Amino acid sequence: MYPFSAVVGHDDLRLALLLNAVHPGIGGVLVRGEKGTAKSTIVRALAALLPELEVSQHCRFGCVPGTTDCPDAPHEGVERRPARLVELPVGATEDRLVGSLDLEKALTEGRRAFQPGLLASAHRGVLYVDEVNLLHDHLVDLLLDAAAMGRAHVEREGVSVSHPSQFLLVGTMNPEEGELRPQLLDRFGLTVAVKAARDVAVRTEVIRRRLAYEADPVAFAARWADEDAHLKQQITDARARLAGVSLPDGELRRIAAVCAAFEVDGMRADLVVARAATANAAWRGAAEVEEVDVETAVRLALPHRRRRDPFDEPGIEEQQLEDAMKQAAEHASEPDEGPDDDGPGGGELPEPQDGPRGGGNAPQDRPAPEPAPAFKARLLEVPGVGEGAPGKRSRARARTGRVVRSSTVDGSGLHLVDTLTNAAPHQAARGRSGPGLLLTAADLRKAVREGKESNLVLFVVDASGSMAAQKRMSAVSGAVISLLRDAYQRRDKVGVVTFRGQSAEVALPPTTSVDAAATRLKKMRTGGRTPLADGLLKAHRVLEIERLRDPRKRPLVVLLTDGRATSSGLGGDPTKDALKAAGLLEQTAVVVVDCEQGHVRLGLAQKVAEALQGTCVRLDQLSADHLAGVVRAA
Secondary structure (H helix, E strand, O other): OOOHHHOOOOHHHHHHHHHHHHOHHHOOEEEEEOOOOOHHHHHHHHHHHOOOEEEEOOOOOOOOOOOOOOOOOOOOOEEEEOOOEEEOOOOOOHHHHHEEEOHHHHHHOOOOOEEEOHHHHOOOOEEEEEOHHHOOHHHHHHHHHHHHHOEEEEEEOOEEEEEEOOOEEEEEEOHHHOOOOHHHHOOOOEEEEEOOOOOHHHHHHHHHHHHHHHHOHHHHHHHOHHHHHHHHHHHHHHHHHHOOOEOOHHHHHHHHHHHHHOOOOOOHHHHHHHHHHHHHHHHHOOOEOOHHHHHHHHHHHOHHHHOOOOOOOOOOOHHHHHHHHHHHHHHHOOOOOOOOOOOOOOOOOOOOOOOOOOOOOEOOEEEOOOOOOOOOEOOEEOOOOEOOOEEEEEEEEEOOOEEEEEEOOOOOOEOHHHHHHHHHHHOOOOOOOOOOOOOOHHHOOEEEEEEEEOOEEEEEEEOOHHHOOHHHHHHHHHHHHHHHHHHHHOOOEEEEEEEEOOEEEEEEEEEOOHHHHHHHHHOOEEOOOOOHHHHHHHHHHHHHHHHHHOOOOOEEEEEEEOOOOOOOOOOOOHHHHHHHHHHHHOOOEEEEEEOOOOOOOOOHHHHHHHHHOOEEEEHHHOEOOOOOOOEEOO
């Protein structure tokens, strides 16, 4: 394993991991960064620095000797072992994470027994989730709940078990592959953004060390053994000092003032900053928390909590942090007089100044207008039942979700009740005597589950002159942002095709990073003629490519247009060519958003929807509050 001390740079990441090793109550670390930045390397190296553990012999949960609230209690004997690094793969099931009924004992011995999962293995160690942003949401919820409570609760298949599960949670992710929901971001104690160094000397040293490690891993690790041993002893000493570190009232007020100034939601941020500041003081060898500890904790604990919207950039600007700390200093020096009856305290951060807007103002090449306020979008759903990746949009057969029936042919996992029900009438004929059941292959029933899947949502946006009236295009932009936010929350893959002038272009190839889609839309140019046929053809080509990549991910095309067609890349009549191109998408779920406004309506978008065999809704009907119910594209 690559030594922790040998990693070049990444000081913030190293500190965040070490602080969590000192005080696991901080809540773990989320590491955000581009590929190839040693995220996984440094996390895996951390486990070697954690002090050895005293555990109860023969305890499947690795409990502290003398623990009574463990399913394996009472314990006998004590042994020592290293702290574990347990990796949770992206494709893990709920059973693998939390544990499940031990089917072997249930079927052969006729008794209920619990098979522990990864949450049990990670107790008192490190639980590492690579590409946590790609992990199924329900699994993220389970492991974050366990991390917050320090216990895992399992209620399933007749098994009711609660066991200790305290671990250092570390997740890594590449933002280009999609974001975590803000609610889940908040559950990680600290976050660090890592980037590859641009300094030539630093990059040279990274290459030199990596090549040396690959040439002789044992010798390389031996070179750094003393440094790693020193860090390991520092962690042990800091843990011993932690309980004696005091947090003065002035620093408490400083923490509260900074969190209030950044307007973070809830009180979790305040608690995390307090714990991280205390751990940093213990790491420094100080007896009490000081301003430097609070500032360090704020840098690590608040950037991801300021992200309230999927399209907000994470992070804290240096000037904002300086201003907040200066204002907080005034509160730190004040006597504690209790809460202010006039309202919440805390300073206000200066509003960031908008930079100059670029782009020309020629009639045929206008910058995209500022979008109208976003809203909660209605659910646009693909009809039928799919088999795509878990999400929150359309119905699908899934490995998780509610059990709808049993089957002898397809399904996910064993349908225990129906298996036993089918086997029970045949026990006498099979000569059963004693406990347990005699089963045959014909008795086995699989559980058919139904859940929700994510989809590929392809936005096809008319950016031509017929749509470029400032008010209309602003409304369209606001609608697209609302739909993108909805796609983000439902874990969809999104793409954007725009058409204007003489052709269409793929403004954003399908991706799970919807904030990238929002960025591209903000830069979208408008004006020119309306090549509707070319836009539909471009959408068809994008979908064909995506079907080859993932045949199970069902697409939903959202076409935003007023229905006009004034040019065609096919050389014929623009309207007729558009209707012909629509025929290529007739097997695809399509929702046409009619962007035509005014008292006189030509109804052209409705005709396009009919040619596409899709559903047509008006722009003002996209709000979930405007019309109740669900739009099902047909």
